Amino acid sequence: MRSNVGPLRGADGNGSLLEAVGLAIHSRIGGDQRTIVRSLDLSLDEAETVGIVGESGSGKSMTARALVGLLPSGLSARGEVRLDGNNILDLSQRELGRIRGSEVALVLQDPFTMLNPVTRCGDQVADGLVDAAGRRLGRRARREEASRRLAEVGIPETVDRYPFELSGGMRQRVAIAAALAGDPRILIADEPSTALDVTTQREILALLKSLQTSRSMALLLITHDLRVAFSTCDRIYVLYAGSLLEVGGAGAVEAEPLHPYTLGLLLSEPPGDRRLTELVAIPGSVPAADDVATMCPLAPRCQWAQSKCEVSHPPLNPVADNRLSACLRIDEIRAEMHSLRHNAERPAVVHHTAEASVPLVRVENLEKAFADASRRRGSPPVIALGGVSITVGVTESVGLVGESGSGKTTLARCLVGLETPTAGVITIDGVDASNYGSLSADQLRKLRRTVQIVFQDPYSSLNPLRTVGSALKEVLELHHKGGRNLEGGVAELLERVGLAASLSRRKPVALSGGERQRVAIARALAVQPRLIICDEPVSSLDVSVQAQILGLFRTLRDELGVGYLFITHDLAVVRQVVERVYVLYRGEVVESGPVETVLDHPQHAYTVRLVESVPRSASQQRPMR
Amino acid sequence: MIFIARRLVAAAVLLVIMSGAVFGLLYASPGSAEQVLLGTRVANEETRENIRQRYNLDEPLTTQYWLWAKDAVRLDFGESIRTGEPVLNAIKDRAQLSLRLGAYGFAVAFVAGIGLGVLAAMRNRSGIDRAVVSLSVVGASSPAFVTGVFLLYVFAVLLGWFPVFGQGEGAMDQLWHLTLPALTLAFGAAALLIRFTRAGMITALDQDYVTFARARGVSEGRVLFGYALRNAMIPVVTASTVLLAAMLTGAVLIEVTFALPGLGALLVDSVAFKDVLMVQGLTMLLAAVAILTNLLTDVLYLFADPRIRYTRVAP
Numbered sequence: 001m002r003s004n005v006g007p008l009r010g011a012d013g014n015g016s017l018l019e020a021v022g023l024a025i026h027s028r029i030g031g032d033q034r035t036i037v038r039s040l041d042l043s044l045d046e047a048e049t050v051g052i053v054g055e056s057g058s059g060k061s062m063t064a065r066a067l068v069g070l071l072p073s074g075l076s077a078r079g080e081v082r083l084d085g086n087n088i089l090d091l092s093q094r095e096l097g098r099i100r101g102s103e104v105a106l107v108l109q110d111p112f113t114m115l116n117p118v119t120r121c122g123d124q125v126a127d128g129l130v131d132a133a134g135r136r137l138g139r140r141a142r143r144e145e146a147s148r149r150l151a152e153v154g155i156p157e158t159v160d161r162y163p164f165e166l167s168g169g170m171r172q173r174v175a176i177a178a179a180l181a182g183d184p185r186i187l188i189a190d191e192p193s194t195a196l197d198v199t200t201q202r203e204i205l206a207l208l209k210s211l212q213t214s215r216s217m218a219l220l221l222i223t224h225d226l227r228v229a230f231s232t233c234d235r236i237y238v239l240y241a242g243s244l245l246e247v248g249g250a251g252a253v254e255a256e257p258l259h260p261y262t263l264g265l266l267l268s269e270p271p272g273d274r275r276l277t278e279l280v281a282i283p284g285s286v287p288a289a290d291d292v293a294t295m296c297p298l299a300p301r302c303q304w305a306q307s308k309c310e311v312s313h314p315p316l317n318p319v320a321d322n323r324l325s326a327c328l329r330i331d332e333i334r335a336e337m338h339s340l341r342h343n344a345e346r347p348a349v350v351h352h353t354a355e356a357s358v359p360l361v362r363v364e365n366l367e368k369a370f371a372d373a374s375r376r377r378g379s380p381p382v383i384a385l386g387g388v389s390i391t392v393g394v395t396e397s398v399g400l401v402g403e404s405g406s407g408k409t410t411l412a413r414c415l416v417g418l419e420t421p422t423a424g425v426i427t428i429d430g431v432d433a434s435n436y437g438s439l440s441a442d443q444l445r446k447l448r449r450t451v452q453i454v455f456q457d458p459y460s461s462l463n464p465l466r467t468v469g470s471a472l473k474e475v476l477e478l479h480h481k482g483g484r485n486l487e488g489g490v491a492e493l494l495e496r497v498g499l500a501a502s503l504s505r506r507k508p509v510a511l512s513g514g515e516r517q518r519v520a521i522a523r524a525l526a527v528q529p530r531l532i533i534c535d536e537p538v539s540s541l542d543v544s545v546q547a548q549i550l551g552l553f554r555t556l557r558d559e560l561g562v563g564y565l566f567i568t569h570d571l572a573v574v575r576q577v578v579e580r581v582y583v584l585y586r587g588e589v590v591e592s593g594p595v596e597t598v599l600d601h602p603q604h605a606y607t608v609r610l611v612e613s614v615p616r617s618a619s620q621q622r623p624m625r
Numbered sequence: 626m627i628f629i630a631r632r633l634v635a636a637a638v639l640l641v642i643m644s645g646a647v648f649g650l651l652y653a654s655p656g657s658a659e660q661v662l663l664g665t666r667v668a669n670e671e672t673r674e675n676i677r678q679r680y681n682l683d684e685p686l687t688t689q690y691w692l693w694a695k696d697a698v699r700l701d702f703g704e705s706i707r708t709g710e711p712v713l714n715a716i717k718d719r720a721q722l723s724l725r726l727g728a729y730g731f732a733v734a735f736v737a738g739i740g741l742g743v744l745a746a747m748r749n750r751s752g753i754d755r756a757v758v759s760l761s762v763v764g765a766s767s768p769a770f771v772t773g774v775f776l777l778y779v780f781a782v783l784l785g786w787f788p789v790f791g792q793g794e795g796a797m798d799q800l801w802h803l804t805l806p807a808l809t810l811a812f813g814a815a816a817l818l819i820r821f822t823r824a825g826m827i828t829a830l831d832q833d834y835v836t837f838a839r840a841r842g843v844s845e846g847r848v849l850f851g852y853a854l855r856n857a858m859i860p861v862v863t864a865s866t867v868l869l870a871a872m873l874t875g876a877v878l879i880e881v882t883f884a885l886p887g888l889g890a891l892l893v894d895s896v897a898f899k900d901v902l903m904v905q906g907l908t909m910l911l912a913a914v915a916i917l918t919n920l921l922t923d924v925l926y927l928f929a930d931p932r933i934r935y936t937r938v939a940p
C-alpha cells in the first residue's frame with residue numbers, strides 16, 4: 001500500500017527526515033505468526049514534533065523499536081524505514097550502531113528499568129559520548145561532558161549518583177540526557193511520562209519540548225494520552241490494533257476528532273468532578289490485529305458499524321484539509337459524533353451501601369514502622385502508618401487516596417499478611433488478622449477466600465514463566481474451585497474479566513498492560529472473594545483501558561457483590577468506583593466520608609491540594625496541561 | 626561499613642566455633658588422647674610422660690583448649706605424630722604446590738566458565754549454546770577423579786602430550802605437569818560458572834537497560850561487558866562460595882589421582898595414619914581459608930552491587 005502521507009508533509013515539501021513506508025511488524029512465537037503492526041506510513045520532518053497515540057498493545061512501542069532496528073527477538077519488520085537514504089530495516093546491527101545515538105535515539109517506556117543499576121549516572125551518559133572523530137572521550141573529558149549534559153536536563157548533581165538513589169522523574173531526566181549524548185537529530189520517546197506522578201509528568205514533557213526547540217531536533221512522542229499529544233505535538237497519528245485510524249494536525253484533531261476511535265479515547269478520561277453513569281466509552285477490548293485483518297479494526301466495538309465496515313480493511317483517506325481518517329462512514333456520522341461528545345458526560349448518583357452494615361474488615365490504630373528500611377544510615381525508623389483506623393462494610397467499596405509514600409500500600413500489605421503491623425488490630429470477617437504468622441492453616445485459607453489483592457504492577461505479580469492458563473488453574477485447584485472442569489473454569493474466569501479464552505496459552509510477557517491487569521483480577525476472582533484490595537490497579541494503564549477496567553470493577557461489583565478497598569492517588573478514578581473514601585497523608589487518615597462530600601468540599605489542607613491537582617476532563621478543553 | 630564489620634564479627638565467631646570442633650578431633654578419635662598422640666611410638670612411661678607434658682593432657686579440658694588455641698593462633702599445631710616434623714613446616718612444604726594448582730585451576734575455570742557462559746548466552750538456543758550447556762552438564766555431574774583419570778588416560782597415556790604424574794622442575798615444566806590436574810580441577814568449577822554466567826547473561830541481555838544502551842548507540846563491547854556482564858556477575862559472585870567448596874573437595878581427590886604431593890595428599894595420608902595433629906592443622910587452615918573467602922565474597926558483592934552498599938541490612 002503506497003503512502004497517503006503526501007498532503008500532510010511539512011510545508012517545505014522536502015523529503016522527510018525519517019519516513020516509514022508500509023512498515024509491518026510480525027511476531028513468531030513457536031509456530032504461529034501474529035501481526036503486530038499491519039502497514040504503517042509515517043513521516044517526521046526536521047524539528048517537528050509528531051505524536052503516536054494509542055491504547056496499550058496497539059503496537060506503539062514495537063513501532064518505535066522497529067524505527068531504530070531494535071525489535072525484541074521473535075519479532076521482525078518488513079517495509080521501509082528511510083533515514084538518510086538508508087533503509088533501517090536492511091542495515092546490520094553494526095551499521096545501526098553507528099546511526100543510533102548520532103542520528104536517532106530512543107528513550108524507552110520505564111525509567112525504573114531503563115538505566116543500568118550498577119553504573120553511575122554520569123558514566124551512563126558518558127557511554128554515549130564520542131569526540132569529533134567518533135572515538136570515546138578520555139576519562140576527564142567524559143566526566144565534564146556528562147556533568148554538562150546532566151545540567152542540560154536540570155540535574156547536574158546526579159553525575160556520581162546511582163539510578164536507585166533517584167526518583168522516577170530524575171531517572172527519566174538521566175535517560176533523556178543519555179539518549180541525547182550523541183546529539184541525535186531525532187529523539188523517539190516512548191511514553192516518557194507514563195510511569196511518573198502527575199506533577200512530574202508535566203515537568204518531563206516540558207523538558208522534552210524545550211530540548212526539542214533548543215536543539216531543533218525532531219521529536220516522535222509516543223503516548224496513550226491524547227491530551228498530552230494535543231499539548232505537545234504538531235501532528236498526531238492514532239494507532240489501533242496495529243493500524244493507523246486517524247492522522248492530522250494536533251489542534252484540528254482536538255477540535256474535532258474524525259474517527260470514532262479518537263472520539264472514544266477522548267471520552268474515556270474519567271472526569272474528576274463527577275461520577276459518570278457509563279464509564280466504558282469504547283466497549284470490548286482491543287482485538288488482535290489478525291482478528292480484524294479484513295474489516296475496520298474498530299468494527300466489533302463501534303456503535304456506528306454497518307455491514308460495509310466488515311467486508312474490507314478501510315484505508316486511510318483524506319477526509320478534510322490535512323486530515324486522514326480510516327472511517328468509511330465519517331461523512332455520514334460526523335454530526336452525530338459531534339453531538340455525542342457534548343452529551344457524553346452526565347453525572348451519576350452514588351448509591352450508598354447502608355453504612356451501618358456489618359464491617360467485613362475493621363482496622364484499629366494500625367501502626368507500622370520500618371526500623372531498617374533501605375534508607376541511608378543514621379535515619380530514624382520510617383513510620384509508614386501512624387495509627388490508622390478504617391472499616392470496610394460487607395459489599396461496600398471504599399477508597400484510600402494519598403500520594404506515593406503516604407502508607408497506602410503498607411496498609412494493603414498488612415491486610416493480606418505481607419507485612420506484620422507494629423501495633424494495632426486487624427479484624428477480617430471475625431478473624432483476628434493482626435499477625436498472619438500466628439494463624440492456623442484453616443484461618444489462613446478462610447482469609448485468602450475472603451480477601452484478595454490486585455497490585456499496581458500486574459507484571460511483577462504474575463510468574464513470567466507460566467502461562468496465564470496454568471497460573472489460573474493452579475489457584476482454582478488450590479481452592480477446589482471450578483470443579484473437575486478446570487479448563488472450563490479458566491475460560492469462565494477469563495470471560496468474566498473480558499478476555500478471550502485463547503489467551504490462556506500466553507505468558508505474561510506477551511500480554512499488554514491491560515490484559516495483564518485483567519488476568520491479575522481473574523486470579524483474584526478465582527477464590528470468589530468478598531473483598532478485593534486494589535492497589536493502584538489502573539494507574540499504569542491507558543485511559544481507555546483504565547475506563548474499561550474501572551467499568552469491569554463496577555460490573556463485577558454489580559454481578560458478584562464483591563466489595564473493594566480501592567487504593568489510588570487518582571481522585572478522578574476513585575470517584576468512579578467507591579462510595580466512601582479515606583484520605584491518607586503521611587501515615588495518618590486526615591479526612592474521610594462519602595466520596596462526593598470529601599472531593600467536592602475538602603476540609604483538610606492536604607485534601608484541598610490533592611483535589612486541585614486533578615487534571616480536568618478532556619471535554620472541558622483545557623488548553624495546556 | 627557496618628555491613629563489613631558485622632561480617633567480620635560473624636567470621637570471627639565462626640572461626641572460634643570451628644577451632645573448638647577441630648580441637649575436639651583429638652578426643653573424638655578412637656582411643657585415649659594419650660594413645661592417639663603416641664601413635665606408633667614405643668609406649669614406655671617416659672614417652673607417655675613427655676606427651677602428657679607437651680600437650681597439657683593433665684590440665685582441665687578448657688585449659689587444654691585455651692593453650693591449644695593460643696598456639697594455633699601462632700600457627701603452632703605441634704609435631705606430626707608420624708614424622709615428628711612440626712606440622713606447620715609440613716604444611717608449608719606442601720602448600721606451594723596446592724596453591725599453584727588452585728590458582729591455575731581457578732584461572733582456567735574463570736576464563737573458560739565466564740567466556741563460554743557469555744558465548745552461550747549471546748548465541749542462545751543455537752548449536753553452540755546447546756554444546757556449551759551439554760559440556761556444563763557433564764562437568765557438573767562427573768566427579769573430579771573420574772575426569773582426572775579420563776584426562777590422564779587420553780592425554781597422558783594414549784597421546785602422551787602430558788606427563789602421567791609428578792610435579793616437574795623449572796617453571797615451564799611445572800606448568801606442564803600441572804596442566805592436566807588444573808584442567809580436571811577447572812572442569813567442575815567451570816561447569817558451575819557456565820551455568821551461572823549463562824543464566825545471568827540471558828536475563829541481563831533481555832533487560833531494558835541493555836536495549837536502551839543499544840538504542841542510544843553505546844558500543845556493543847561496552848553493552849556486553851559494562852552493562853550485561855556487569856549485572857550478570859552479581860549472582861555469580863554470590864555463588865562463588867559454592868564454587869570454592871567444589872574446588873576444595875576437588876583438589877584433594879585430584880592430588881591423589883595425579884600423585885601430587887600437595888595439601889590434599891597430605892590430608893589423606895594423615896587421616897590414614899591417624900596423625901591427628903596434622904589433621905587438626907590442615908582442617909583449621911582450610912576452615913580459615915573458607916571463612917576468609919566467604920568474607921571476601923561479601924565484600925566483592927558489596928562492590929558488585931552498589932545498591933547493597935547503601936542498605937543497612939544484608940539482603
Ligand SMILES: Nc1ncnc2c1ncn2[C@@H]1O[C@H](COP(=O)(O)OP(=O)(O)O)[C@@H](O)[C@H]1O
Nearest residue numbers: 027036056057058059060061062072510511512
Ligand atoms: N516480545 C514480544 N514478543 C511477542 N509479542 C510481543 C512482544 N512484545 C509485545 N508484543 C505484542 O505486540 C503487540 C504490541 O505491543 P506494544 O508495541 O508494546 O504496544 P504498545 O506500546 O502500543 O502498548 C501486543 O499485542 C503485544 O502482545
Ligand code: SF4
Nearest residue numbers: 296299302309327328
Ligand atoms: S468504518 Fe465503520 S466500524 Fe469503522 S469506525 Fe467507521 S463506522 Fe465504525
Ligand SMILES: [Mg+2]
Nearest residue numbers: 060061109191
Ligand atoms: Mg508501549
